[in-house]
Amino acid sequence: MNTDELIVQLAGDVRPVRRLPAPGRRMLTWLAVALPVVALVIMLNGLRPDLVLRLNQPRFVIELLAALATGLTAGWAAFASTVPGAGGNRLALPLLPASVWLAALGEGCWREWLAFGDHLGHHAWHPQCMPEIAATSVIPIIALVVMARRGAALNPSVTAALAALAAASLSAAGMALYHPIDASVAVLIWQFGTVALLSALAGVMGRRLFA
């Protein structure tokens, strides 16, 4: 078949289509699904008893807001990555709040290292965070992937990684409100680490998720 024949076929086959909404609008729709899930998990666990005290600590607030911002920007970027030509360098936007989050955790780890030295490891063991974040992220990830499939994921690994980053970061932000972990090293390993791991795994599975 030559190109002219192809054009005749395509033009003869054209039907009205429903335009894809802008990435920001799709993200808001996704948040309408994701945030209630996180809120439900917080409600089931109950707010941490020292929340008011922690909200007066600048580093806790910075970490919380950075996790939230990572989730929101990653959600936007995931949807933008399904519009050809729309994302570009802006797909790296979530790296900014993620870097702030990591830096805040790093600063906390440094202080704890100075305070506890070799005994820091005793404060670092909180493996239950990993399955909790993963479980809380399932519905938001599925929702985002289902919505993103309506677009054109030209780079499925990037889209999948951003989707997981968005969902897991929101879950981690929610966990900060109910899970009374004080040690930054534990948050770094078991919460931030879980977010990074889920994003990497989703990236590897990207082609299958968006086949």
Added chain:
Amino acid sequence: MPTCFGMDDKDSTRWAVMMAAAQDGDGATYGRLLAELVPVVRRMAAKRWRPANGLEDVVQDALLSLHQVRHTYDPTRPFLPWLAAIVDHRAMDAARRHYRRDAREVLVEQVPETFLPVDTNTQRDDAEALHRAVANLPANQRQAVELLKLRELSLVEASAVSGQSVSALKVAMHRALKGLKGLMEP
């Protein structure tokens, strides 16, 4: 003022309007748009596609992709970056496939009609043997046989149904026939 693909800004704006009309189902405008885009798509694809042959297949794959994802275009945004992203993706995809596999393949335009050297294969045993042989093919080759030979779809229709590109379907069909010939021969 020329854009980075040598086209005028007015062309880009006009194509954006034509694309919006195509999204609303205007087939005539869509056909004119695609015809105008062919040389642009060819230029874009040539930047990524180095082999001597196969550029037109890449152009056709890009047009097919544009058709499949036309709902993702936002008429309030520039048209050329959207088009360029699609063409770039298709061209890079084709180039990867070519260097992984196609460099040793010879594509044929005319697919042979018969599977066996004998003239007739209408006996029930032959039909069952053929059915088993097709079932043993790899999934993409089996799909190519089912769509192109059993359902008698065109390459374009089969590409739209299967998600495989036109060139991938041709390769799969060629390999399926080679494989079936090997399986069916005594």
